[in-house]
Amino acid sequence: MDTPHPRQVLDLALAIGEILLAEGMSASDLVASLTTVTKAYGIERAFFDVTYTQLSATCVPDLGETPITAFRMVHQRSLDFTRVRALDQLLQDIGQGMPFGDAVATFEALRDAPAPYASGWTTIGDATLGAGVVLLFTTNWRDILLSFLICLAISRLVRLLDAYEVPVLFQQGAGAAVAGLFAATAAELGRRDVWPFVGSTPALLVVGGVVVLVAGITAVGAVLDAIDEFYVTASARMFETLMRTVGIVGGLLLGLRIAEAAGFAMTVRTDAIPLGPFPAQVLGAAMIAYGFALFAYADRTTRLLAATMGVTAWLSYSLAVFVGAGETVSNAIGALAATFISTLIVRHTTVPSFALITAALLPLVPGLALYSGLLMTVGTTADTANVAGGSQGVLSALMVALGIAAGASLGTFLGRPIADRVRTRRRLSDANPIS
Template sequence: MVREHGRRVIESVRRAIHSDAPDRTTTQALPVIDDATVLRVIDLAMRVAEVMLSVGASAKEVVLAALRITQAYGLRNVHVDVTFNSITVSDHRHGGEWPVTIMRVVRSAVPDHAKLQQLQALVRAVEAGLDLDEARTRFREIRRTPFRYRPSVVILSQALLAVGVGAMFGASWSILLATLLAALGVALTQAGLARLQVPLFFSQIAGAFVLTALTVLTALLARLGIEPFVDVRPTIVVSSGIVLMLAGLAVVGAAQDAIDGFSLTAGGRILELTVQTLGVVLGILVGLELARALGVGMEPPSAPLPLGPLAAQFAGAVLVAIAVAVFNGAGLRIIVVSALLGVIAWAAFAAVSAAGLDQAPASFVGALVASVVGALLAHRLHVPSVAVTTAAILPLVPGAAVFRGLLGLVEAGGVTEHLLFATSSLITAGMVGIALAAGATLGLFIGSPLARTLGGFTAARRAVARPTAGGANVVLRVPTEH
């Protein structure tokens, strides 16, 4: 009896340490799929991933979409490699044959959130059992879908975006009129250069120069006592234009790719973001220097630009969110969610600011709250989370701080106090930009798994070294309903 009890104890300890062969999970049988079908599946996954990346999706979302498509059609050993401008999809065939690999170059990156929403719906339909031929046909229809809005509507939405920023600073109707005219000048200039296929860097320089020139002209008319430009504040006009020109930059996507481990894609997006921002800076500096040479310089500000009444702030934030959503080609559902998140983001920012914190931490909290809520709503309403998050945090972009710093550097005239104030403004703008990217990315990182859990889906990430830089650091499991 004692000996039998001892054997049971030893056996229990052994089982707690070792796993027996019969208890191990058996290897899943691989489906037998002919090479022609494999090529068609991989081609569909790669093309969907290519379009998603080109219209604003993050690298992780692109990889997940490709893996969900290939897994739905029975391909279990697929590797997806995403870089800034290329996508590679490879299927390792049964271990004993050569892999089937296809690569495609992503040649453009223009946000189109309505198309992104349609592609996500296609991926869900594929997982629900959509036939391969039907999926390929539906994808071709989505790819050929033109941008939702006409160019005139896009230009008008850009102008209204700048007006919304001016309203947040409590601008009068004359200042809003000057802001509208300056924004229209910027939008028309950049639209014309885009038709000529001028690189965006030079388009940013031209737009910023036009913005500064129109603002200096407005200031000159105000000095001459010409109505209705007498009470126009140039800082509001230029600040609104800066937010307009930075509205299309993928700050959230770049930060998200960096945190998710897609280093090549993140590096490319961050470099592109930096170059385009430098274009805005150069255009404003050239305009300010030219105005100074002509004797039409502006006095450097001595204090940050104050915000307007709280009601005007919320109205401006809503207008900015709606304008950004339209500018990015969003449908009605995304526009409504963006407006709601704009209110939430600004409410969080205002609450933290009222508690006495600086602009950078307040912006971080505002972006974080809006991003978490946006991820939950996006999953519930089947809209892209990056679309609603981008529109929600745009009112927090520090356009005023950027202009204060640049104007202070140009007009300082060697005065130490002005130089210090200008440098401080630029540092503040940089900190706010980093805070916005960090808050929005952390919110998506928290909100996306929470949304999947609440919706009855499970997913897992595995932190292992990838065989190629920019590859898929994602393991996909079959969604299961609770």
């Protein structure tokens, strides 16, 4: 097994790639990771094709021989950053000369390993994320608590629907409908002076519930793939974003219609919601990144680093806004700073870079702007539809997503050479210790 056939090497590389692509790794990083596997086991030239739902690899063992091609379908699975961290460590070990048989055995063990903690903790992570979103805009404890509870319900519902293999479009719609119903109910109970709903802000409850459905994350990944010239994968991810967003808007409108039929209608704000006190913004950004990492089965080290990088992204964004940069440029600067620092940090740890970066960028993603623009386009009623204003909001959200992706791509590009030099210097130091 230590001198494997090229097909065995391709099979191992694609099996690793299937998990990493399903977990959200960009196509560019994925190809770089798979190339590590093939080169480590004697295949100097391998060609990979990434089409989001399928991976393929081709190599020519020797000049004049028949090319060998392998395919693998990519099946969607729940996020598990602990598995990603183990795979990242496996890739490092393979690059440092791990025998092929040991690599296969290690991969099979981590592939079949159970989740590191109970699914209830991922639900709490989702709820923490939603509460963090609301904390960006207000310090009203009622809104934060109610958002936490709404997101608990949404997370459990989506997980239940996923267990029954309900399409993602309807999962998103059901979750958004719950957000709309809960927010409308809270508004009605507040009007009737029922504690603790008095003084709550229903619009923020909708925002917390909708953003936790993560409409904007895939858009950033899609733009990042487009920048890296993986256009097929970028197109697929962008269309997935569109379908998820359609589900969210449709579900929210359905929830509001049901509430209206029950006699407690609520008008959803589609204008910009001002940010709250700056210390609360920083704490909210940390909660968003930490909550997402908890939702994604990350270990404690990854969760803490994710929260730190989320704060870094938000501080950089806020500084850029303070000096007068536009919204798109400010988000790009925040993404660049967080990604650059994350790329340097992961070279000193076993934390996977893309998992850390994904969580760090979450406070910046334009989920709220995208939702507001689409909701304005279709209108909460036929009379309130504003196609021109809504289209402008959607375009602004896409520009922000482009800025975030550009900043993330540039931060990774700038950070990798520095990190690689540091790693090489450390290896030389370990190989030649000073006595």
